[in-house]
Structure formats: structure tokens, C-alpha cells
Amino acid sequence: MNNTINQKPVREIMTVAHKQMITPHYIRIYLTGQADTIANIATMTVGANNKVLIPVDKAQPIDLNDNTTFVVRTYTHRGADVAKQQIWIDFVAHGDEAPASGWATHAEVGDEIGILMKPKTKALCPDADNFLLIGDATAIPVLGSILETLPASATGQCIIEVHGVEDEQELSTAANITMTWLHNPDPTQGSQLIDTVKSLDLPTAEQSRFAYIANEFSSVKALRHYLKVEQQWSKDELYAFSYWKAGVAEDQSVSDRQAEKNNE
């Protein structure tokens, strides 16, 4: 990664250029903005997170200086195309009532959204021989981005829980990764991820290994406990973060999710 690129923080209102249903519960939104902003974002790590500012009322324009006009949510930078002047973000469609999910579900070409991004060139994972990648649907963008960057020499397992078989995605990688898709139509009621991970033969401490975990709060907590306490994975071998908390809107669960991470 080139750390000398002169990246700038992004704070811009962008417009929907195109919308694609990747699967029945996954929506890719292509956004267009200022050419220099897109060129700036194109230098940032794919898979890094951004903040999306969802309009409170689609009929009222967002004012970046008035936080009563938008709701802030965290998503993943999934790609950029400088020639087309577009970036894209993938949204889980988990219901119309939730601001971000509902916005993406009903988004139309020309709709506005605010995008905030901090400069980032750091890779998402350190070098390792063996990877354990675990997540629910919200983690597909980050895990997909990691898979795309792994070298052919890497091995490992990737376990992703989605709504149903129709929501499995083709994720490309040069690495030798065994993919396991789990199906869970209601991830607010629990997850099979922890039981599945407990059934695996994991790489040993003698191996160079790294785990990346991103999913719902309770299962992140259980997975962190299992790997860190029961399996003795060190802090340097594990990144785990709750991407959402069942029953709680994102802005109301930030402190719980951060505290769970700090407890590592």
C-alpha cells in the first residue's frame, strides 16, 4: 500500500447513478460525485468504512451543516471507478423502517446521500498464512474486499451467514479459501456462526494465522470469547467488531459495541 498518497477527508453530497439488486436482500448503490472526490476515494482502501448521511425526508435536501436533515450510518467502501466517476456501497435490505436499509430499498437515480470518509491506505489484515473470515450479511463487503487482496499462497476458511441460499454471492479470491454459507432468515434472533466455528479444525498457535470477524453484537462477543479465551488467539491474531446490535439502531449501540471491542 502506498502511504504517501495525499488523501483528503471526504465530506460531500453524492447522487445515485445506478442501483443493482445483487441478491434478493442485497442492494448495490452506485453514487456519483465531484471528479476529484471520486479520484481521492479511489486511492483509499477498498473495504474501509465510511459514514453515509441518510436524508430524514427524501423530499428535503441534506444540509451537511444541519444534522437534523440526516441520519448517520456506517457502511463499507466497496469500490470506485474514476472513469465512470462512481463509487459503490452494498446495503443489506433488512426492512423498510430502518433509515439506511429503507433508503437503499427505495433509492432512485438522482436521489441524494451524504458521504463522509477518512483517508485510509492501510491493508485490512496483516500478512498471515492462514485466515479465518467470519461474518453475517453486513460483513460481505469487507470480507469480499479482504478475499480480493489475499495472495494465492494464503489458505483458510470463510464462513458467512445470509438470509437464504439465494443470498449467497460469488466472492473472488486468489487464495485457497474454503467458503461456507449459512442460512438464517432472521439474524436478530441469533446466529449459527459460533457453533459452526466451534466445529472447525482451527489453525494452531504455531501457524501464522489471522481472524477477521464482523457481525451482530452477541455473536461477535461469543466468537471473541471462544477464540481469545478458549483457543488462546492473541490480540494480534484477531480483529472482531460488532457491525450492528439486534433491536437497537446503530447510533444507539455505538458505545455498547465499542465497549465489547475494548474488552478484548
Ligand SMILES: Cc1cc2nc3c(=O)[nH]c(=O)nc-3n(C[C@H](O)[C@H](O)[C@H](O)COP(=O)(O)OP(=O)(O)OC[C@H]3O[C@@H](n4cnc5c(N)ncnc54)[C@H](O)[C@@H]3O)c2cc1C
Ligand atoms: C464498520 C462497519 C461497516 C459496515 N458496513 C456495512 C455494509 O457495507 N453494508 C451493510 O449492509 N451494513 C454494514 N454495516 C452495518 C450497518 O451499519 C447496520 O446494519 C446499521 O444498523 C444499518 O442501519 P439502518 O438504518 O438500516 O438500521 P438501524 O436504524 O441502525 O437499525 C434499525 C433496526 O434494524 C436492526 N438491524 C440493523 N442492521 C440489521 C441487519 N443487517 N439485519 C437485521 N436487522 C438489522 C437493528 O438492530 C434495529 O433494531 C456496517 C457496520 C459497521 C460498524
